[in-house]
Amino acid sequence: MLESTHVTKRYGGKAADDDLTFTIKPGHIYGLLGPNGSGKSTWMKIASGLIVPDQGQITLDGVKVGKQTKAHTVYMATEDFFYPYMKIRDVERYYRDFFSDFDTEKFRTLLAELNFDEKMKVTSLSSGMMAKLKIAVTMSRRARVYLLDEPFNGIDLLARDAVVKTIIESLTDDCAVIISSHLIEELEKIVDTCIFLKDGRLILSGEIEEIRQSQGCSLIELYKKLYA
Amino acid sequence: MLTIMKYETIRQRLSKFIMLGLLAVLEVVFLIGLYGQLDKPMGYAIVGLTFLAIFSFMYVSVESILNYNQDLSKKSGYMLFMTPHSVYEILGAKIIHNILTIILTALVFGLVAFLDIMLILLKYDSIQYFLDQIQQILNEFADLNISTASIVSTVVLMVILWISTVAIAFLAITLTYTFLHAVPAKGLISFGIFLALNFAYSWVSNHLLDALPNAYMPRTLGAAALTAVVAALCLWLDGWMLTRKLAL
Amino acid sequence: MEFETNKPIYLQVIEDIKRRMVAGELPPGEKLPSVRDLAVAYTINPNTASRVYREMEQMSLCFTRRGLGTFITEDPAVYEQIRSGMAKECLANFVTGMKHLGYHDKQAMIEQLLAFQEN
Numbered sequence: 001m002l003e004s005t006h007v008t009k010r011y012g013g014k015a016a017d018d019d020l021t022f023t024i025k026p027g028h029i030y031g032l033l034g035p036n037g038s039g040k041s042t043w044m045k046i047a048s049g050l051i052v053p054d055q056g057q058i059t060l061d062g063v064k065v066g067k068q069t070k071a072h073t074v075y076m077a078t079e080d081f082f083y084p085y086m087k088i089r090d091v092e093r094y095y096r097d098f099f100s101d102f103d104t105e106k107f108r109t110l111l112a113e114l115n116f117d118e119k120m121k122v123t124s125l126s127s128g129m130m131a132k133l134k135i136a137v138t139m140s141r142r143a144r145v146y147l148l149d150e151p152f153n154g155i156d157l158l159a160r161d162a163v164v165k166t167i168i169e170s171l172t173d174d175c176a177v178i179i180s181s182h183l184i185e186e187l188e189k190i191v192d193t194c195i196f197l198k199d200g201r202l203i204l205s206g207e208i209e210e211i212r213q214s215q216g217c218s219l220i221e222l223y224k225k226l227y228a
Numbered sequence: 229m230l231t232i233m234k235y236e237t238i239r240q241r242l243s244k245f246i247m248l249g250l251l252a253v254l255e256v257v258f259l260i261g262l263y264g265q266l267d268k269p270m271g272y273a274i275v276g277l278t279f280l281a282i283f284s285f286m287y288v289s290v291e292s293i294l295n296y297n298q299d300l301s302k303k304s305g306y307m308l309f310m311t312p313h314s315v316y317e318i319l320g321a322k323i324i325h326n327i328l329t330i331i332l333t334a335l336v337f338g339l340v341a342f343l344d345i346m347l348i349l350l351k352y353d354s355i356q357y358f359l360d361q362i363q364q365i366l367n368e369f370a371d372l373n374i375s376t377a378s379i380v381s382t383v384v385l386m387v388i389l390w391i392s393t394v395a396i397a398f399l400a401i402t403l404t405y406t407f408l409h410a411v412p413a414k415g416l417i418s419f420g421i422f423l424a425l426n427f428a429y430s431w432v433s434n435h436l437l438d439a440l441p442n443a444y445m446p447r448t449l450g451a452a453a454l455t456a457v458v459a460a461l462c463l464w465l466d467g468w469m470l471t472r473k474l475a476l
Numbered sequence: 477m478e479f480e481t482n483k484p485i486y487l488q489v490i491e492d493i494k495r496r497m498v499a500g501e502l503p504p505g506e507k508l509p510s511v512r513d514l515a516v517a518y519t520i521n522p523n524t525a526s527r528v529y530r531e532m533e534q535m536s537l538c539f540t541r542r543g544l545g546t547f548i549t550e551d552p553a554v555y556e557q558i559r560s561g562m563a564k565e566c567l568a569n570f571v572t573g574m575k576h577l578g579y580h581d582k583q584a585m586i587e588q589l590l591a592f593q594e595n
Contacts, residue, residue, distance in 0.1 A: 012410055027523070029521050029522075048310060049310075050306070050309055066314070067313060068312070070310060070311070070313075075306070075310055079303040080303060081303040081307055082307065083307060085242075090238075094307070097234070098231055098311045099311075164519055165516050168516050168522060169516055171521075171522050188479070188481065189479060189485060189520050189521065190520060190521050191521060192523045192524060212484065217482070218481035220481055
């Protein structure tokens with residue numbers, strides 16, 4: 001569904017992404033793993049059309065990433081990205097206006113579950129609330145590919161749980177979720193395929209259970225082995 | 229693209245409310261002064277309205293540039309750039325929105341000024357005679373042909389040329405966040421480039437306008453054409469730079 | 477539920493379901509949650525959740541009726557098997573533990589057990 005072919009991106013002489021080639025299939029939750037600076041965010045931004053690669057390309061259902069594919073991919077940045085002037089209902093209106101695949105019903109349901117009031121200003125939200133709002137708005141888009149960049153950074157356990165549950169509930173057979181993280185523990189349960197990056201290069205990929213068996217260790221131990 | 233312009237408007241609504249609010253207040257004071265025969269309040273109102281007009285015009289131009297700077301430097305830029313539009317559409321929408329806002333602001337204040345002058349003329353017939361006197365004096369002194377038409381033309385010309393300045397400012401900012409991204413003192417450098425480009429532009433526009441017949445219609449059209457070319461060029465360059473080199 | 481990192485997740489979920497079966501929480505024929513609901517309940521990947529049911533069906537612990545869902549087996553013998561299997565594991569742990577403490581023969585172990593039961 002999403003094909004990354006020899007994707008390379010350089011920043012000032014150094015390759016952030018180096019010849020990345022792999023396939024993303026629908027119906028799976030992928031873990032894009034590696035320490036900070038291994039090229040995860042860069043690849044995600046290329047996949048969502050925010051950055052153009054220097055070499056190679058990413059295609060979604062055969063279409064090269066660009067204006068058209070942006071309507072079917074969603075990128076959730078690590079940082080808080082809402083406009084400071086917005087209240088939650090402004091956020092809803094914004095997404096509804098720009099994205100035809102935005103499911104307003106689902107968003108409202110999620111907001112209710114997570115105890116949000118649409119009149120709240122986004123600047124008044126705690127980090128846990130902000131994380132929940134981001135995931136709610138992201139997963140309310142019925143996209144083909146969800147790219148979540150370090151979604152668990154800096155949020156408390158309960159918020160993390162809420163985020164994880166929202167992700168699990170949203171997986172269907174036509175879409176794929178790619179979660180990048182340097183925190184393995186959070187991902188081990190919910191990810192079924194993992195892609196390990198190191199210095200922008202792909203060093204290992206495959207289904208978690210198979211890797212666990214063939215390597216004979218847990219994901220955490222494997223991570224330590226690969227990056228020590 | 230219309231949606232992008234819609235949200236640019238929403239984003240800038242606060243300043244517009246303040247401007248319109250001040251305009252309303254000053255206009256009311258002016259009217260009270262005019263019809264209540266109170267010269268002092270009327271005078272203050274006129275001065276206030278003039279300053280408000282100039283300041284609003286400047287601010288409105290700069291606001292879009294500041295917003296653009298925010299879009300490229302802050303994470304809220306993601307909201308904008310992830311929408312299913314090409315970079316050219318996004319930029320185009322912002323620049324068109326800015327131009328429309330500038331024109332609209334000029335129109336609103338122009339209409340208010342026109343209305344107020346008409347009201348004054350209606351109330352004080354003698355003013356027209358007074359204005360004609362001034363015109364004659366100026367004619368004798370500096371051989372200037374200052375009529376209402378020429379003032380309007382000059383203002384229109386200034387607005388058109390100002391739009392080019394805004395387009396160049398956008399370019400300078402795009403440069404800061406793309407090619408100069410990793411350069412220290414990038415703000416200063418891009419400001420320097422902004423000034424340099426403006427000088428170049430002034431040089432070109434002056435020579436171009438001098439080559440045209442010294443009448444307002446050709447000059448206005450000439451300036452409009454030059455601005456359109458400059459704005460289009462800047463837009464194209466911005467889009468190219470952002471596509472290749474944006475580091476959000 | 478907290479998961480151990482060295483055992484496959486689907487196996488750990490199956491163990492938990494078996495535990496709940498012998499504890500009486502899942503009587504014979506009880507309807508199990510959908511794959512999606514199971515995934516959310518255990519906070520696991522939906523593909524892992526569907527693997528849980530697949531493996532359980534292989535082990536004859538449950539069966540699927542198209543369009544109706546997945547149900548716990550109606551065969552009480554299966555419950556007995558699980559119970560005795562888990563009991564054996566408990567006992568094996570007990571014996572190993574006691575041996576490590578120095579109680580090597582059956583009699584000593586039984587004495588300790590009876591004394592414990594009194595209190």
